[in-house]
Amino acid sequence: MTTFAIYSNKGGVGKTAAAVNLGYLSAAGGRSTLICDLDPQAAATFYLRVRPELHAKAIGLHKGSAAVADSIKGSDYTGLDILPADFTHRELEIRYSRKKGSTRRLAKALGELQAEYDVVILDCPPSIGLLAENIFAVSDYLLTPLVPTTLSLRTYAQLKTFLREQHYDSARFYTFLSMVDRRKKMHQSISAEVQADEANILPGAIPYTSVIEQMGIRREPVPYSDPSSPAAIAYKQLWRGIEAELLGEM
Amino acid sequence: MQDRNAPPRRTYTPKPEQINALKALLEQGDSLELARLLGDDGSASLFVGRYTIRDEGMVRETRRYFDTFAWQLHQAGLVLIKSDHKLILETLDGAIKKRAPSPGNFRFASDLPAESLRADIEELIGVRALLEQASVDMATRRFAFLNEDEKTVVRLAVREYGPPVTRRDGTPFLEVFILPVRGYKEARKTLQQQCKHAGLVKTNHTPLYPELLAQARRQPGRYTAKPDFDLRPDMAGEAAVRSVLRKLHDVMLTNEMGIVEDIDTEFLHDFRTALRRTRSLLSQAKGILPEDARSDYQQRFRALGKLTNDLRDMDVYLLAQERYRAMLPTDLQPESEPLFDYLRRQRTIALRRVRNGLATQRHARLTAEWRDFLDEPVSPGSDAPQADIPIVVLARQRLLSQYRELINDGNLILETQDDTLMHPLRIDTKKLRYLLEFFSDILPGAEGAGFLKQLKSLQENLGEFNDLAVQRAYLIHVADELPIQKRANRRTLVVIGVLVDQMILRQTKVRQDFRDIFAAFAAPATQHTVARLLAMNGQTNGQEGKA
Incomplete structure (x- = not known):
């Protein structure tokens, strides 16, 4: 019953890989887990070999969670389900804006599902508008991947300002290092800096490696397909950190 | 193996002539063999071009079933199961209630992982140890049915229990079950049809635990600390x-x-x-x-x-x-x-x-x-003069005189304020309580009218007072015993000091409560009720004349 949004206002920072790999680790640890793919590009759905399509009635993720629940598919892994993406997700922002109580539409649509699972992980598209507000309203914690480059740091700072303006409780905002290339000096120095300065930084720096890129070919979570790879180890470290810091004992 | 959010699995029992084929399937994991067994002759198959079957391998595990000596879980309709990877709290008819990752060894509820599982069990068993009551080995092979995206859409599992577990007719305990995957109804239905087509008989999942207990000649629930x-x-x-x-x-x-x-x-x-x-x-x-x-x-x-x-x-x-x-x-x-x-x-x-x-x-x-x-x-x-007197008469006499003794002793404490009399009074209450328990069948009214409740609260009050007194004295004795040369022990003396102080405070409070609790117990109205209840019972049972 804890909802995490893997969220960033920037694309290509490793959100989907994190959502799928953390979702897998959560389920493997005995927690019933649901990944909600909110990204119209449907990468998480694809990684789990599911067709990106929702029940006709569930389109737009409105209230009336029966149709949404009926759209859920079991993954190939015990305890891990996915609410697939749908191409119509690209219109979520517009659909929500037309409704009353427009910042809580997603919360209403996912309400009952959150009670059904121990952990819900939202794979979010890079948005900073109404959809983002909906995501904040439904999540217990935001987990933001941070690539250690100057440009990313800037976007990250913008995000923090935005969250402050939204009166989002900073205690619910966590970050972790993503796509860290150890061969690059800049990555190394920025990583060290962030780890020293950021209050809510989680352990486990996800490396920039081909195993993660190959998820699109193998269509399996890395800790499943290649459990001893540095990437798998980093995800495990990250998940243990989340468990210890945010979930507590099961 | 079963997912909490997945639809329930369906279990099938093989016909006797299918058992050998299924055993071979379990051992060898040949997907073609499975297709054949399900009646896929390559022509009219429901499977052709739809699913490929992949063997997911065989897993052997031992399930151990735990309960306490007093079968407290069984009494609540539950059993705790430890398999190689997890702990499951199951109902006796086989429904999963809670699950958690398996710990190493455990003996008490407090050794269990997962707060909610631990709390559930602790509430039922208190400080009792969990003992292994039965165990069974099982071998399970799973086959995944994949669609054209190579996505698993349904699974079929073959499982054998034991040996030595066999069905009552002596055949091996073998089961086939369908494990549905959420959101893939059609695949599940197809496989169900195919199982039916193959002549497998749909059964209610028979929980194994009662069977295992019967085979081990264990009879749950026979122990009670309070016999009738x-x-x-x-x-x-x-x-x-x-x-x-x-x-x-x-x-x-x-x-x-x-x-x-x-x-x-x-x-x-x-x-x-x-x-x-x-x-x-x-x-x-x-x-x-x-x-x-x-x-x-x-x-x-x-x-x-x-x-x-x-x-x-x-x-x-x-x-x-x-x-x-x-x-x-x-x-x-x-x-x-x-x-x-x-x-x-x-x-x-x-x-x-x-x-x-x-x-x-x-x-x-x-x-x-x-x-x-x-x-x-x-x-x-x-040589015992009362040996032949009906028990109901003796019981009434003893209860009344024990009750009177208690009232007198209690009043004496109120008069003299002598705390050394608290302990004997406690013994009085226990004696009365035991008498009520022994004779509850023949004097059913005696426990009624709130009397037992009053007696219990008096017993609790005196019990706590006595415990505090004894423990306080013991702690002071420990203070004498701890070697004072050790630095760590000196601080422990401070600990003892604080504990003793807290106990004195609590004891004063308990002593104050005693006055009111005893007053209610000894109130003329209660005394009257008790006398009447005991007398009345004698009459309703028609024993007055025999005395």
Whole structure:
């Protein structure tokens, strides 16, 4: 019953890989887990070999969670389900804006599902508008991947300002290092800096490696397909950190 | 294996002629063989071009079923199962209630992982140990049915239990089940049709646990620390008393092994309760049992009680560890360790003494002679004048006089303010309580009218007062014993000081409460009710004339 949004206002920072790999680790640890793919590009759905399509009635993720629940598919892994993406997700922002109580539409649509699972992980598209507000309203914690480059740091700072303006409780905002290339000096120095300065930084720096890129070919979570790879180890470290810091004992 | 959010699985039983083929399938995992078994002859198959079957391999695991000596989980309709990877709290009909990752070894609820599972079990079993009641080996092979995206859309599993588990007709315990994947209804339906087509018989999933218990000749729920005494009002006094004592002795015998093996603290607790009831009844049985024997056993059981006192005291202290710690300010809490170490050492010594005591010839003689005494036919020429009086009459007399004694002793405390009389008063309440328990069948009204509730709260009040007094004295004794040269121990003395202080505070409060609780108990209205209830019962049972 804890909802995490893997969220960033920037694309290509490793959100989907994190959502799928953390979702897998959560389920493997005995927690019933649901990944909600909110990204119209449907990468998480694809990684789990599911067709990106929702029940006709569930389109737009409105209230009336029966149709949404009926759209859920079991993954190939015990305890891990996915609410697939749908191409119509690209219109979520517009659909929500037309409704009353427009910042809580997603919360209403996912309400009952959150009670059904121990952990819900939202794979979010890079948005900073109404959809983002909906995501904040439904999540217990935001987990933001941070690539250690100057440009990313800037976007990250913008995000923090935005969250402050939204009166989002900073205690619910966590970050972790993503796509860290150890061969690059800049990555190394920025990583060290962030780890020293950021209050809510989680352990486990996800490396920039081909195993993660190959998820699109193998269509399996890395800790499943290649459990001893540095990437798998980093995800495990990250998940243990989340468990210890945010979930507590099961 | 089953997902909490997945649709329920469906179980099938093979026909006798299918068993060999399924066993081969389980051993070898040949997907083509499975297709053939499901009736896929390559022509009219429901599967052709739709699904590919992938063998996911075979897993062997042992399931161990846990419950306490008193079958407390079973009584709540549950069992705790440990398999190689997880812990499952299941209902007796096989529905999963809670699950958690499996810990290493566990004995008590407090050793279990996962807060909610632990809390559920702790509530049911308290401080009792979890014992393995049954176990079964099982081999399971799963086959995944993949769609064109190579996505698993349904699974079929073949599982064999045992050996030595077999069905009642002697055939191996083999099951086939369909494990649906959420959101893929069509694939599940197709596979169900195919299983039907193959002649597999749909069955309700038969929970294995009752079967295993039956095969191991275990009968859950037979133990109780509070047996039914099943007395009839017209039973002769001596026969009735012997019958109650026999049941109490059964409880003692049942618990002896658990004490010696040190399984959990409840064995000693139940043993001592039965022992105290025995002694209490013996003391009330003057004139009912032959006097020589009565006073002889009274002596011998007192000695047995004395033998176990220290061990029970240590159990009580150690069980209350958390409560003691909570009485301390946070910075002093770690300093209490030497105290608990000391108590643990004392417990080891006390346990050794009890073990030795229970292994003596003397104890064996007491057990055998007591049994013989209880079983021997009631001699007509008994020297006990009340031996033949109906038990209902004796019970009423004893209850009334015990109640009056209690009232008198309590009043004396209120008058004299003499706290040394609190302990004897506590013994009075226990005696009364036991009498009520022994005779609840023949004097059903005596427990009514809120009387029992009042008695219980008085007992609790006196019990707490007494415990505080004894524990306080003991802590001061420990302070004498701890070697003062050790630095760590000096701080422990501070801990003892704080605990003693807290106990004094609490004891003052308990003592104040006593006045009101006892006043309610001794109120003329209550006295009147009790007298009436006891008298009335005699009449309704038509025993007045026989007295």
